[in-house]
Amino acid sequence: MLILHGHPLSTFHMKAAMALYETGAPFEQVLLDLGDEGARNRFYAFWPLGKFPVLRDEARGETVPETAIILDYLSSFYPGETVLIPRDPDLAWKVRLAERIYDLHVQTSMQKIIDNRLRPAEAKDPFGLEQARGHLRRTLDFLEAGQGSRAWAVGEAFTGADCAAAPALYYADKVLPFEASHPALWAYFQRLKARPSFARVLQDAAPYLHMFPAES
Known part of the structure; x- marks a missing residue:
């Protein structure tokens, strides 16, 4: 099971989720609320640097941070119809x-x-x-x-x-x-x-888009 820890409003979370949708690999999204002490401690337990998104691959026992690395990882271990990183x-x-x-x-x-x-x-x-x-x-x-x-x-x-x-x-x-x-x-x-992959990403983010700050 692939688990993407992050927040759907985050641009980098969107990037990783879009890549996952493109591969077609089944995955679960875990919403991170770092303002909650319990959630923060659980997240820091497997990724001490505390920056999201982070992809957790339970099947392979791997924790994959940084979206550029996540895309490389998906390209190598979960290739789909969409080629994220060309072989050329x-x-x-x-x-x-x-x-x-x-x-x-x-x-x-x-x-x-x-x-x-x-x-x-x-x-x-x-x-x-x-x-x-x-x-x-x-x-x-x-x-x-x-x-x-x-x-x-x-x-x-x-x-x-x-x-x-x-x-x-x-x-x-x-x-x-x-x-x-x-x-x-x-x-x-x-x-x-x-x-379609970006449409799904925006659908995931829709409940939180009201949080985007207006110009003041």
Whole structure:
């Protein structure tokens, strides 16, 4: 049994869940409430660093953290019809690069914007906010230029890079709407939203979407 520990509202949880849905491997999702001492202690018992999501593979006795590693793990041990990491080494590094750009540049900048919304008025960081917006805008420009007419993040086949892109773009659009400014990226985002695996991820997140902080 595969168990994904995390929270459906988390972009990185969405990424891992989308990859799992793409493989077709049966899995269970365990909602983590780290504010609950008992739940926190149980989670820390098998993953002391306390960062989620974490995939637990009971059949193999493995605890797999970090979404990039989770995708590699699924590709190796639970391959499905969707090839998350191509065997062609020239495609594989490009998939991993695209995945990291969405993780480290889109998601990180987007998260800084969201974190600023959560701060009390006296602790807002206007300078940091503009830095994050600027970096997110540059990253979207970079992705727009590279997307062109490609169907997916890396060519014409859906891969693990698209599992990273879907939640990153979903939340990026909430903090820096890009429909009018980035047409190729927006068209790609629509294809991602039409993907059954992402539709399921959004369905999982639906009960919690009201928790997303509005701009203040």
